[in-house]
Amino acid sequence: MLNRFMSRPALQKWLQTLMADHQVVAPVRVEGLVLFRPVKGPEEVALDYRNTTMSPKEWFFPLSEAIFSYRREDNKVILEPKEAPQEVVLFGIRPCDARGLAVLDKPFLQAPADGLYAQRRERATLVGLACREAGPTCFCDSMGGGPGDASHVDVLLTEVKEGYIVKAVTTKGAKLLTSAQVQEGETEEPVLAGLRPVKSRGIVEAMRRQFDSDYWGKVADRCIHCNLCAFVCPTCYCFDIRDFPVGERIERVRSWDSCQSPAFTRIAGGYERRPSKGERMRQRFAHKLLYFPGQWEGVLHCVGCGRCVTACPVNIDIREVIEDVNALPERAATASAAEKGGDGRA
């Protein structure tokens, strides 16, 4: 088929050009993990990964950062706002993770916009890489996305035999491509990842129906609230804010948090909204599959990247939860995922 494409050497050259005048952040192999890291040379970039171990959300909403700092001077308090972030090219983002950023945009860009997040989004150009191979826990196409979904990137590259099919999705993307050697020519039909479907249709209504089910307590029973699910998630955005002294200054630090933490809702005086693991587990899934779509025109708060499934040390699997909740008879709850144990796929 006739396509605009970039040969493999042309991609390496383009990356080199980009690195000369942009900060480029790309997947890099680090001690057995694949992580988004600033890169200086094209040889550092990993191109043969299924997906990164951590999602790229950390480049927009870092794990922990000072959102501003302050110091005392002669009995006065001097506020020191954080410097504006620099322009960045995020190379190699997967369509699911780009969709994850679009999901994070909802709460963070809602007025008043979260300053640092908004600036980073504005100053980032996303070069997406379509997925030719699915990871064992991938299910993006059951959550509204797809392995070749170009909706939330500026440029989409799809690997074929001849190199990469290039799609300039936005003006920003087209501008970035002016320094690339893109040609028109015949390429093979791209083969995209095949995914195991998850029966997610009707999940929002099913979540509402099963809200009071004893299912949640049963699934939560084995949760050790390690919070990994939230930390690897491209859409989880719960955060904590605390003050930490750093020398003469004090930083007000925002850090990732998780609704699975036992003290997450505890207020001064001791009242806790969700004292049990079951209530906290229900909060996680209800936020993703019921509250968020209710607040944001049906947008699910899960993009099907499957990271939480891989990360969970006790095999709590959101794909099973979705199918279980959808399959639970009205008012008469069972707990198949909880009872199956093991990898849950009996």
Added chain:
Amino acid sequence: MPSPFVPHLATLKAVQDLTPDVKLFSLEPLDPQVKESFTYKPGQFAFVSAFGVGEAPFGLTSVAARRDGMEFAIRRVGTVSAALHDLEAGATLGLRGPYGNSFPLEDYKGKDLLIIGGGIGFAPLRPVINTVLDPAHRAGFGRVTILNGARSPADLVFKEEFEAWAAAPNTRLELTVDRGDGKWQGRVALIPDVVVELKPAPANAVTIICGPPIMIHFTLIKLKEAGFADGQIVTTLEAKMKCGMGKCARCNVGDRHVCLDGPVFDFAQIKGLLEPF
């Protein structure tokens, strides 16, 4: 783009003991422009920073139109409130907000108001009372009954204002304590029992009730027995929160955010919440 998390600086103009563990803090923004533009309504809250310790949300207990400073009645109960209690007038604090909805006072026009507060729960009710009893607005509302209860006489908040409230036209002030202190001549009774005694008429009336969950639970039963419908009973919800702007995903009760959809809810709305409040 300014970060909405960076607070305004404010001077602690005055600190006053209200009870053994509640102080009234009066704040004034350093920047005259902020001082002018920082307006708010009864029921709204703001984050106050105790620099060096952190910040927490507190209900505004003053009336913006009075222009006599922003006031917060804060009980010493957590880390930030304890740090605030240790401050003296003249200290610099951080302030951001206001956040949340407010009591829909326009909807209460022409109605009788029963205002019930327990302990520090009375803090968000004070700006309602001082707005409604303001001579400029008083005629717009019906009969006002104020019920202020606390564990002991010493724990009653806003004692300095009792005289003015009791003297306001068509207004009744009722005080009650769980236990007297030897000198207390007034009522010793639990709030739900006082509500029964007051025989409030539900016709064309609204009840606003704030206080500890146990007090709200039992008072609600009595109000329902007296014929009040869920939509006629209004309260404020409290929740752990970090942002006040619908971003930190911490204060939700079911699919509602206390920071955006609240803190003011009526019980018809609360009954529709998926999670217990």
